[in-house]
Every structure is written in C-alpha cells, then in structure tokens.
Amino acid sequence: MQFEQALTDTVLLREARVGDAAALAEAHRRNREHLAPWDPERAPSFFEPAGQRAMLTARIASAAAGEQQPFHLMDGDRVVGTIALNQIVRGPLQKAAVGYWVDRERTGQGLAKAALAVVVDLAATVLRLHRLEASALPHNAGSRAVLAASGFEQYGTAPGYLRIAGEWREHVLYQRLLD
Numbered sequence: 076m077q078f079e080q081a082l083t084d085t086v087l088l089r090e091a092r093v094g095d096a097a098a099l100a101e102a103h104r105r106n107r108e109h110l111a112p113w114d115p116e117r118a119p120s121f122f123e124p125a126g127q128r129a130m131l132t133a134r135i136a137s138a139a140a141g142e143q144q145p146f147h148l149m150d151g152d153r154v155v156g157t158i159a160l161n162q163i164v165r166g167p168l169q170k171a172a173v174g175y176w177v178d179r180e181r182t183g184q185g186l187a188k189a190a191l192a193v194v195v196d197l198a199a200t201v202l203r204l205h206r207l208e209a210s211a212l213p214h215n216a217g218s219r220a221v222l223a224a225s226g227f228e229q230y231g232t233a234p235g236y237l238r239i240a241g242e243w244r245e246h247v248l249y250q251r252l253l254d
Contacts, residue, residue: 078197082148082189086155086181091145093135095154096128099147102154102178103127109179113215116241134159141165144202148177148190155181158190160198160207169205171198175218187221195225199253206253210236210246219247227251 079089103110104122120126134145142163148156158175173194177187198204209227211218223229227249235243 078146080193082186082193083184085150086186087149088146088158088190088193089149090138091131091134091147091157091159093128093131095147096131097124098152098154099131099157100124100127102156106176106179110176112240113176113212113218114240115238143171144194144197146190146194148186154178156186156190158187158194160194160202160204163202163204169203170208171202171204171206172208172210173198174209175221182217187218188224191221191225195251195253204253207251209249209251211249212239212244213247222249225251 077090079087082088100123103117107122118126121130131145134143137143138145143159143161144163145159146157147154148158156175156177158173160171160173163171173191175187175190195207198207207227209222210233211222213232228251229247230250231248232245233248234245236246237244
C-alpha cells in the first residue's frame with residue numbers, strides 16, 4: 076500500500092518502510108524510558124538498526140499478506156511515533172487491533188488522535204473492516220483519553236492480558252464499530 080497523509084505542518088503519517096530502520100531504532104532509543112512502562116521487555120537488538128530492519132522486513136511482508144498495516148509518524152527523516160493495524164482478520168469477523176505510541180517530546184500535541192482518525196478512516200473505507208479493537212493499561216490515562224475521543228467504547232477488562240514491563244498486566248478493552 077502506498078499511503079501518506081499530513082497530520083500537521085511538519086508531521087507526515089505514512090506506511091512503514093525497511094529504510095526507516097535506523098530512524099526507528101533511534102526513536103526507540105530516545106524513547107526507551109518513556110515507553111518502558113507501556114511496552115514488553117525488549118532485547119538489546121530491538122534498539123539497533125539491524126534489529127529494527129529485521130522487524131520491519133517481517134512486518135512489511137505480513138502487511139503484503141494482508142495481516143497488518145504498520146505506519147510511521149515522520150517529522151522529516153525522524154520517526155516521532157508509530158501506529159498500526161495488527162491482527163487483521165477477514166471472513167465473518169473483519170477486524171483489526173490498533174496500537175500506537177508517540178515520541179515523549181510530542182505527547183499532548185494531538186498526534187495520536189490525528190493518526191488514529193486517519194487509520195480508522197482507512198480501516199473503514201479502504202480495508203472495509205467492521206471492527207477495530209484496542210487495549211490500554213488502566214493507568215494509561217493519555218491513551219485511554221485518545222481512544223475515548225476517537226469514538227472507541229470501553230467494553231471490558233482483561234486480567235493478565237499482556238506481558239508489559241516484565242509482568243502480566245490487566246488491560247482495559249475498547250472497540251469501535253466501523254459500519
């Protein structure tokens with residue numbers, strides 16, 4: 076998929092590319108402490124260009140197979156966030172899970188909400204999905220506010236849902252029906 080759309084005067088949302096590996100590794104190093112409370116534990120290779128290149132190669136191949144759609148928020152050549160439609164399921168379900176993060180220096184500027192609006196529209200109009208799902212840690216007030224402001228409804232909680240920061244953590248579950 077060839078896709079890009081301006082989110083602000085300087086930030087562009089576009090599909091992930093293997094050539095972004097060095098910039099993505101640098102973004103993860105720059106945001107290591109910022110993202111640690113919300114992320115799984117990461118191997119040292121995750122923070123290196125070669126590790127990101129391997130991950131991007133796999134994600135882009137999965138995107139070509141219709142299983143996911145990863146995007147980067149770019150400010151010039153700098154990655155300032157990511158958003159992805161993951162676990163795309165076709166057939167009678169027609170759904171995907173959405174996940175995102177924004178650079179610590181760019182939080183509170185509306186980038187997550189703007190990127191989510193674009194991806195929701197893409198999921199509804201281009202991919203023709205019926206449902207998007209998302210989850211957030213109960214104390215992640217920022218992400219929960221973005222989801223609520225973006226039309227996602229809370230529908231439950233899942234104990235021990237994801238292994239985050241080395242522990243199985245409860246998550247609040249959200250959904251948005253697209254049709």
